[in-house]
Amino acid sequence: MTVTKSFKAMVVEEKENNQFTRKITEKSLEDLPQGDVLVKVQYSSLNYKDALSAIGNKGVTRNYPHTPGIDAAGVVEESRDPNFKSGDEVIVTSYDLGMNTSGGFGQYIRVPAEWVVPMPDGITARESMIYGTAGFTAALSVYQLMEHFVSPEKGDVLVSGATGGVGGIAVSILSKIGYSVTAINGLTDQSDYLKGIGAKSVISIEDAADKSGKPLLKAKWAGSIDTVGGDILATSIKSTAPGGAVTCCGNAASPELPINVFPFILRGISLIGIDSQNCPMTVRKKMWEKLAHDWRIPQFEKLVSEITIDQLDQRIDMMMQRKHRGRTVVRLIS
Numbered sequence: 020m021t022v023t024k025s026f027k028a029m030v031v032e033e034k035e036n037n038q039f040t041r042k043i044t045e046k047s048l049e050d051l052p053q054g055d056v057l058v059k060v061q062y063s064s065l066n067y068k069d070a071l072s073a074i075g076n077k078g079v080t081r082n083y084p085h086t087p088g089i090d091a092a093g094v095v096e097e098s099r100d101p102n103f104k105s106g107d108e109v110i111v112t113s114y115d116l117g118m119n120t121s122g123g124f125g126q127y128i129r130v131p132a133e134w135v136v137p138m139p140d141g142i143t144a145r146e147s148m149i150y151g152t153a154g155f156t157a158a159l160s161v162y163q164l165m166e167h168f169v170s171p172e173k174g175d176v177l178v179s180g181a182t183g184g185v186g187g188i189a190v191s192i193l194s195k196i197g198y199s200v201t202a203i204n205g206l207t208d209q210s211d212y213l214k215g216i217g218a219k220s221v222i223s224i225e226d227a228a229d230k231s232g233k234p235l236l237k238a239k240w241a242g243s244i245d246t247v248g249g250d251i252l253a254t255s256i257k258s259t260a261p262g263g264a265v266t267c268c269g270n271a272a273s274p275e276l277p278i279n280v281f282p283f284i285l286r287g288i289s290l291i292g293i294d295s296q297n298c299p300m301t302v303r304k305k306m307w308e309k310l311a312h313d314w315r316i317p318q319f320e321k322l323v324s325e326i327t328i329d330q331l332d333q334r335i336d337m338m339m340q341r342k343h344r345g346r347t348v349v350r351l352i353s
């Protein structure tokens with residue numbers, strides 16, 4: 020029988036007039052949803068989607084009060100599923116965690132066994148959260164470029180949102196496995212940082228977003244990993260060399276895609292959608308194995324800053340104000 024325990028968690032509440040507040044408070048295990056596996060969370064991480072959930076974005080989280088956190092790594096405390104036992108180290112990301120299921124910004128989560136990935140050998144809980152959903156999405160994006168025959172000898176790969184989580188880890192993985200990467204800068208000049216995590220060259224947001232309205236542009240990239248959408252995604256598709264591929268996972272800049280069909284029918288460009296949330300478990304485990312071994316990035320500490328749950332509130336504001344860089348891991352254990 021479960022001993023009733025209280026634990027620390029961020030709780031976002033909806034007030035009148037569409038106002039939302041967030042605070043760190045005590046929750047009880049009984050507040051958690053039903054599920055097969057109770058996990059004591061050691062580390063979580065901050066993703067753009069978490070910030071949206073924490074500010075009351077109903078496209079991400081329908082019902083409040085709510086504990087965000089789409090990522091969690093920790094140790095199984097109780098399991099009703101034979102595949103997991105007390106003491107197992109595990110990763111839980113995506114599915115509904117942190118969206119409408121109490122998430123990793125609390126010291127405990129309870130989830131269906133189908134959401135749980137055994138921690139791969141060779142990686143710690145903290146390292147797994149330096150990757151988190153951002154790293155997992157970056158891995159899926161790299162994997163898809165490779166599946167579409169974008170190899171290092173074909174030319175440079177462009178990465179947008181490179182100062183952020185998904186983009187930064189994509190830059191790091193690509194450079195580690197031999198690609199020449201051009202990174203798109205953010206609002207402020209982060210060229211030194213971007214070169215430090217593996218970019219060969221850096222271009223500005225202005226240079227990355229063509230305003231000429233031309234249907235095709237000079238072919239510059241063998242492939243591209245886009246995390247921001249809008250004009251930048253459209254420009255990268257129009258600037259990709261014949262037979263190249265572009266992945267699309269985010270809309271930090273815009274959900275629009277102002278483009279016509281010419282890059283697809285005259286250059287054979289592939290546009291590949293990336294959905295980390297519903298990724299099948301076989302691919303999920305394969306990506307985590309790659310992140311732990313072949314694609315393990317050498318620059319972990321350049322990308323990360325570590326905070327406690329009490330510092331999350333301010334970090335969420337920074338992310339929404341575009342004052343956040345790289346990855347933030349949240350330490351839930353003392």
Ligand SMILES: NC(=O)c1ccc[n+]([C@@H]2O[C@H](COP(=O)([O-])OP(=O)(O)OC[C@H]3O[C@@H](n4cnc5c(N)ncnc54)[C@H](OP(=O)(O)O)[C@@H]3O)[C@@H](O)[C@H]2O)c1
Binds near residue numbers: 207345
């Ligand atoms: N499809 C999926 O499965 C999946 C999974 C994970 C993430 N995502 C999405 O991927 C995107 C990035 O996520 P993340 O966690 O990496 O976020 P993040 O860490 O906050 O990074 C966001 C990046 O986008 C840039 N950016 C923000 N607004 C921009 C604008 N208006 N124009 C150009 N660049 C802009 C930021 O540059 P600054 O340096 O200027 O701030 C930063 O480099 C989000 O849209 C997220 O929802 C999707």
